[in-house]
Amino acid sequence: MKQKLLLFALFISTLFSIVSCNSSTKEPEEKKQPNIVIVFLDDSGYSDFSPFGQKKIKTPNVEKLAEEGITFTNFYVPQAICSASRSALISGCYPGRTKVFGAHGPTERGLETNFPTIAEVFKKAGYSTAVFGKWHCGDQAETRPAARGFDESCGLMYSNDMWKHHPENPEYWGRYPLQFWENNKVTIEDVDFDDQKMLTKWYTEHAVDFINRHKDEPFLLYVPHNMAHVPLFCSPEFEGKSGVGLYGDVLLELDWSVGQINTALKENGIDKNTIVIFTSDNGPWISYGNHAGTTPFREAKGTSFDGGTRSACIVKYPDELAGNQKSTNTFLTIDFLPTLCKLANVSLPETEIDGRDVWDLIAGKENATNPHDYYAFSNGSEFQAIMSGDGKWKMHLPHDYRTLDYAANDGMAGKYKQTKIELSLFDMENDPYETTNVIEAHPDIAEKLMSFAEQHKAKFYSE
Structure with a gap:
């Protein structure tokens, strides 16, 4: 009997050793590719949401996103105008490279097909892709979302003010109906006021539905809202709810949208492995x-000053980033494409891009x-300013720019006047408002930035 017990004990011990050996030599489970959600607002001011200075209304969902991610206070777009900014985001290229300047109207070509979009890059790697919102990167068959790598899409092809009710140029914009597209088909031939009220809600509902249906596979979801671009609209549920006017109501609905998307990720159990980016195409x-x-x-939108090019930004990625942090590290929208490719182990486009992998900066690594040696800023087709890669110095080349003469209210536009800036150097650490030209005190910095400016002009503006 004792011998049998000893043999049994020996058998169990041997079996345990085999199991332990197998478990210790087992390959670690490969990490799933992260999902990606990019929420891109339109004309939202840097201080519109509570993590960035909003005091009049509460925006709890954006606040929650900030608590779960990292708030970036020195984040930029390379041009503070709609099409140029959006094309830079989805291509990783400067407007000077793509030649997408300003805001493109109905039927315009937009981003040429020889510049791969982020959707084309990630779809090639097996991602499901969708865009719900304002496209504004081309309104021809070859340049609309369905032809640029997006499996699913809905929204407007350009800005919501490019319609027959434009307050200043109704006849010009009324030449083309403002159409609502869904999966490469026009579903509303001529968008009216009631349709505009539903845009934010429709985009959000599509986004949540997409998340629910694609929770078990890697996906790229791009939500470029039409709001808070004029004309302002929100769904009836938010009308009058802010207590500070229509713009506040619009912000409340955008905040709600962020909350709906964030909640959908959590309810599907995929929020920790999802990278969420929240920002705006330019200033107000x-x-x-x-x-x-x-x-x-x-200044503001339509200029190369920080009021136009510096946008509020939050990045959330719970699997890799500790939440409730603020960062002063500087980077641009063009850097998202290569950084996301690195994180997802996706190959970069074969064509040259201008963005770089800035993950170490985002993650705050020691x-x-x-x-980048520098970042370049343009307005329209004019290269106007250059910033050191670390964001500490910014130099404006001599150029004309618009400054506000007077504002109007309730959907009507005020007037700008033209003025000029001379060659100017700003110490962005001590003077982020670009008030004092210190070029004479720092000729070495000015010379270095001017050298980079000449390089940039020769590369992109020599024609």
Whole structure:
């Protein structure tokens, strides 16, 4: 009997050793590719939401996103105008490379097909892709979302003010109906006021539905809202709810949208492995007065000053980033494409891009440095300003720019006047509002930035 017990014990011990050996040599489970959600607002001011200075209304869902992610206070777009900014985001290229300048109207070509979009890049790697919102990167068959890598899409092909009810140019914009597209088909031939009220809600519902249906596979979801671009609209549920006017109501609905998307990720159990990016295409359109957002920085949309090019930004990725942090690290929208490719182990486009992998900066790794020598800013087709890669210095080349003469209210536009800036250097650490030209005190910095500016002009503006 004792011998049998000893043999049994020996058998169990041997079996345990085999199991332990097998478990210790087992390959670690490969990490799933992260999902990606990009929420891109339109004309939202830097200070529109509570993590960035909003005081008049509460925006709890954006606040929650900030608590769960990292708030970036020195984040930029390369041009503070709709099409140029959006094309830069989805291509990883400067407007000077793509030649997408300003805001493109109905039937315009937009981003040429030889510049791969983020959707084409990730779809090639097996991602499901969708865009719900304002496209504004081309309104021809070859340049609409369905032809640019998006499996699913809905929204407007351009800005919501490009319609027959434009307050200043109704006849010009009324030449083309403002159409609502869904999966490459026009579903509303001529968008009316009631349709505009539903845009934010429709985009959000599509986004949540997409998340629910694709929770078990990697996906790229791009939600470029039409709001808070004039004309302002919100669904009936939010009308009058802010207590501070229509612009506040619009912000409440955008905040709700962020909450719906964030909740959908959590309810599907995929929020920890999802990268969520929240930002805006440029600063506020301040000539619209109480229908415009706010920024503490100099000037606004349509200029290369920080009021136009610096946008509020939050990045959330619970699997890799500790939440409730603030960062002053500087980077641009063009850096998202290569950074996301790195995180998802997706190959970069074969064509040259201008963005760089800035993950170490986003993650706040010790001794991380920006891989760019400089960042360039343009307005329309004019290259106007250059910033050191670390964001500490910014130099404006001599150029004309618009500054507000007077604002109007309730959907009507005020007027701008033209003025000029001379060659100017700003110390962005000590003077983020670009008030004092210090070029004479720092000739070495100015010379270095001017050298980079000449390089940039030769590469992109020599024609």
